[in-house]
Amino acid sequence: MGEPGTKEPLSLEELQAATNMRTGRKHVLSILVENKSGVLTRIAGLFARRGFNISTLTVGPTEDVQISRVTLTVDGALHPIDQVTKQLHKLVNVLKIRDLEPADTVARELALFKVTADGVQRGELMQIAEIFRGKVVDVTKRAVIIEVTGTTDKIEAFETMVRPFGLIEMMRTGEIAISRGRSET
Amino acid sequence: MRAVDALMECLKAEGVDVVFGLPGGANLPTYDAFVTGGIRHILVRHEAGGGHAAEGYAKATGKVGVAFATSGPGATNLITPICDAMMDSVPVVFITGQVRTELLGTDGFQEADTLGITMPVVKHSFMIQHPQELPRAIHEAFYIAQSGRPGPVLIDIPQDLSRAEIDYEPVTDVRLPGYQPRVEGNQKQIRQAAKALAAAQRPVIYAGGGVVNANGSQELREFARSDRFPVTCTLMGLGAFPAGVGGTPDPQWLGMLGMHGTRAANYAMDEADLICAVGARFDDRITGKLSEFAPRAKFIHIDVDPAEISKNVPAHIPIVGDAKHVLAKLVIEYRSLGADPARLDAWWSRIDGWKSKYPLGYEDSADTEIKPQYMVQALCEATGGEAIVTSDVGQHQMWTAQYYDFPEPRRWINSGGLGTMGFGLPAAMGAAVGEPERLVCCIAGDGSVQMNAQELATCAQNKIPIKVFIMNNGYLGMVRQWQELFWDGKYSHVDMGEFPDFVKLAEAYGVTALRLTDKTTLVQDMKRAIAIEGPVLVDVRVTREENTYPMIPAGSAAREMVG
Numbered sequence A: 001m002g003e004p005g006t007k008e009p010l011s012l013e014e015l016q017a018a019t020n021m022r023t024g025r026k027h028v029l030s031i032l033v034e035n036k037s038g039v040l041t042r043i044a045g046l047f048a049r050r051g052f053n054i055s056t057l058t059v060g061p062t063e064d065v066q067i068s069r070v071t072l073t074v075d076g077a078l079h080p081i082d083q084v085t086k087q088l089h090k091l092v093n094v095l096k097i098r099d100l101e102p103a104d105t106v107a108r109e110l111a112l113f114k115v116t117a118d119g120v121q122r123g124e125l126m127q128i129a130e131i132f133r134g135k136v137v138d139v140t141k142r143a144v145i146i147e148v149t150g151t152t153d154k155i156e157a158f159e160t161m162v163r164p165f166g167l168i169e170m171m172r173t174g175e176i177a178i179s180r181g182r183s184e185t
Numbered sequence B: 001m002r003a004v005d006a007l008m009e010c011l012k013a014e015g016v017d018v019v020f021g022l023p024g025g026a027n028l029p030t031y032d033a034f035v036t037g038g039i040r041h042i043l044v045r046h047e048a049g050g051g052h053a054a055e056g057y058a059k060a061t062g063k064v065g066v067a068f069a070t071s072g073p074g075a076t077n078l079i080t081p082i083c084d085a086m087m088d089s090v091p092v093v094f095i096t097g098q099v100r101t102e103l104l105g106t107d108g109f110q111e112a113d114t115l116g117i118t119m120p121v122v123k124h125s126f127m128i129q130h131p132q133e134l135p136r137a138i139h140e141a142f143y144i145a146q147s148g149r150p151g152p153v154l155i156d157i158p159q160d161l162s163r164a165e166i167d168y169e170p171v172t173d174v175r176l177p178g179y180q181p182r183v184e185g186n187q188k189q190i191r192q193a194a195k196a197l198a199a200a201q202r203p204v205i206y207a208g209g210g211v212v213n214a215n216g217s218q219e220l221r222e223f224a225r226s227d228r229f230p231v232t233c234t235l236m237g238l239g240a241f242p243a244g245v246g247g248t249p250d251p252q253w254l255g256m257l258g259m260h261g262t263r264a265a266n267y268a269m270d271e272a273d274l275i276c277a278v279g280a281r282f283d284d285r286i287t288g289k290l291s292e293f294a295p296r297a298k299f300i301h302i303d304v305d306p307a308e309i310s311k312n313v314p315a316h317i318p319i320v321g322d323a324k325h326v327l328a329k330l331v332i333e334y335r336s337l338g339a340d341p342a343r344l345d346a347w348w349s350r351i352d353g354w355k356s357k358y359p360l361g362y363e364d365s366a367d368t369e370i371k372p373q374y375m376v377q378a379l380c381e382a383t384g385g386e387a388i389v390t391s392d393v394g395q396h397q398m399w400t401a402q403y404y405d406f407p408e409p410r411r412w413i414n415s416g417g418l419g420t421m422g423f424g425l426p427a428a429m430g431a432a433v434g435e436p437e438r439l440v441c442c443i444a445g446d447g448s449v450q451m452n453a454q455e456l457a458t459c460a461q462n463k464i465p466i467k468v469f470i471m472n473n474g475y476l477g478m479v480r481q482w483q484e485l486f487w488d489g490k491y492s493h494v495d496m497g498e499f500p501d502f503v504k505l506a507e508a509y510g511v512t513a514l515r516l517t518d519k520t521t522l523v524q525d526m527k528r529a530i531a532i533e534g535p536v537l538v539d540v541r542v543t544r545e546e547n548t549y550p551m552i553p554a555g556s557a558a559r560e561m562v563g
Helices: A012-020 A039-049 A078-090 A121-131 A150-165 B003-013 B025-035 B047-061 B079-087 B113-120 B133-144 B186-201 B209-213 B216-227 B263-271 B323-338 B340-357 B372-382 B395-404 B424-434 B455-462 B475-485 B502-508 B521-531
Strands: A026-036 A055-061 A065-073 A093-101 A105-118 A136-137 A143-150 A167-172 A176-179 B019-020 B042-045 B065-069 B092-098 B124-127 B154-156 B201-209 B231-233 B253-256 B274-278 B298-303 B319-320 B388-391 B438-447 B469-474 B512-515 B536-541
Touching: A012 B154, A026 A039, A026 A078, A026 A176, A039 A055, A039 A065, A039 B113, A065 A078, A065 A176, A078 A093, A093 A176, A093 B025, A093 B274, A093 B502, A105 A150, A121 A136, A121 A150, A121 B475, A143 A150, A143 B231, A150 A167, B003 B025, B003 B133, B019 B047, B019 B424, B025 B065, B025 B092, B025 B154, B042 B455, B047 B079, B047 B092, B047 B424, B047 B455, B079 B092, B079 B113, B079 B154, B092 B133, B113 B124, B124 B133, B133 B154, B186 B274, B186 B319, B201 B216, B201 B263, B209 B216, B209 B323, B209 B388, B253 B395, B263 B340, B274 B323, B274 B340, B298 B323, B372 B395, B372 B438, B372 B469, B372 B521, B388 B395, B388 B424, B395 B438, B395 B469, B395 B475, B424 B438, B424 B455, B424 B469, B455 B469, B469 B521, B502 B512, B512 B521, B521 B536
Parallel strands: B019 B042, B019 B065, B065 B092, B092 B154, B124 B154, B201 B231, B201 B274, B231 B253, B274 B298, B298 B319, B388 B438, B438 B469, B469 B536, B512 B536
Antiparallel strands: A026 A065, A026 A093, A055 A065, A105 A143, A105 A167, A105 A176, A136 A143
16 A cells, blocks of 8 residues: 555655755775675665665775675765665675775775867876876877876866866776775775 | 486475476476476466465475476566565575576577566575586575575576586585674673663563564563563564463453554554564554654664664664574573562553453444454354464455464464565465465455466365465455545445356366355354365455454554544
């Protein structure tokens, strides 16, 4: 039987209020999984079912060949994240999950920017790249490709700087994150 | 030996004595192995029937049920039972055929992405990629299905791999580093819970299906009797605590709680200062309006699944562990505190006041017409309350929960979480196969029963002696009730008329059938039907427009119960 138990239509304001509850701080989840087919689908499905939008997702091998690490970032209020991590724990192929605290974490992502640059502009672009400790990895007559690594904030700041030059393409890997100190992530 | 022959060996090693299924192209090798495999296989008429039968078997026996289907449509027909088993935590292993590996992903004949389609509704699933993996996958599937919070596990086997030769060696261990269910419960938390209970003035034990799943009914009873704790059960927990013995209600029993629960149970939850939830998940059918649910209470929440704790209602004392282990320890801790039972006197006089003021009741007919509530009471009398009873979903399900007094767990088998129409008949079939010594009755709705009526053929062919009592009001009754109460009485597509003629239908399937219309002889007539050998269908004509009461309208608080 449908909810609520009346024939009153649900107002748009109520729907809006329900949606607004779903914003909060960014979470970086670091998930160790058994390297088996379908694991990523199971993880992604848990988020999709709850209407969560995964902002970034990276998957890669670890020091143990049978184990992979998934790092994903999501926007979510504290409570729903708690429920989703509990559900993640229930996945048989998931070994360990950490909701990383930004202060105790070193996070990096890699980005490639293809920017229009001919003549005069090229020098200015390269100066900006240098300030951001970026590397020019390709130069043609009309464009340069710049590689930047760093936190999401830094990448976004760099993007703001180069956009006026004519940003042709940008590619980002999504964050990987490792906990600080001696303990394992 | 072939992988499928190893499959038979693995099933036997798991103690499987019977499975339900239907063959097709992609599982032909499996069915070839059944010929000499030494496993009893019951051929169903629709895969959904087989899936629900496996659920009924599992719920009645506590063992793992097993259902087989072929690829594509065979597997998609299993989706409802799989989802049902997930919602009600039923241990079932589903084994599906898949197209040959070279055809995977090519839209081959009868290909469906079974693993992908079922992923959100399984506890776990395996796609066999090498025939040698099969034995381990089978054993891991059984282990996962029945441990921790039970649930459905699916194994999808491509046809070519299933007939491949393998070196079979019995598997005696499982390797699941990411799966370690905790059943014991934290001792410190348990002590905290005991202290809170000893201090409580208005406690209530709220027990759910998790108590039944953990075989913790005995421990629950001991816990309740360690003081004079009032006990209420959810729809899934009925029987975990006895409703009564020989028609005398148990003094500590409040009745079922929730949308169609008793006022005593719902009002007690509303006024409680401490609620001890065991193996229950604060479903919306229990809480009603969440913000007004048990506003004065603190919560102890005992559950084997950590994700259930504080999901809907924040727990003050969370305990991760199964009902059997935790309650056994809780009783010891509680007894050591020597709490004074007299502190509950005022609470009990309030509860007893509700019990005597608001008993379950209905207005009986003045003539011979059978009221649906009376039909359930009559069956309870005719069976001495000793039958396993299954049901479909709707009004008849709620009336059965209200009026059939279940003395023991695993006697009441129904679809609670998913609310699957068509569940009752095949579930009864599975229960009867699993518990051949016990009378198994199905109370079905005339709407619901048509969704899996084809399994009457399976019952007739295999002489499975279930007794199906159709509560026939010619309506999709619960929907009709909601349209009457909440949608201005405008009936939209709920009138089923007098179709089909259930007596003729049953007879066509080779099942003995009767029609009952007179309440004065109902108990005797039911006894007569039960005494008939083999499967029997009884078409019981009841009052057409009767409403299920009492009721908490959806989204309302317990205090707002009507009827």
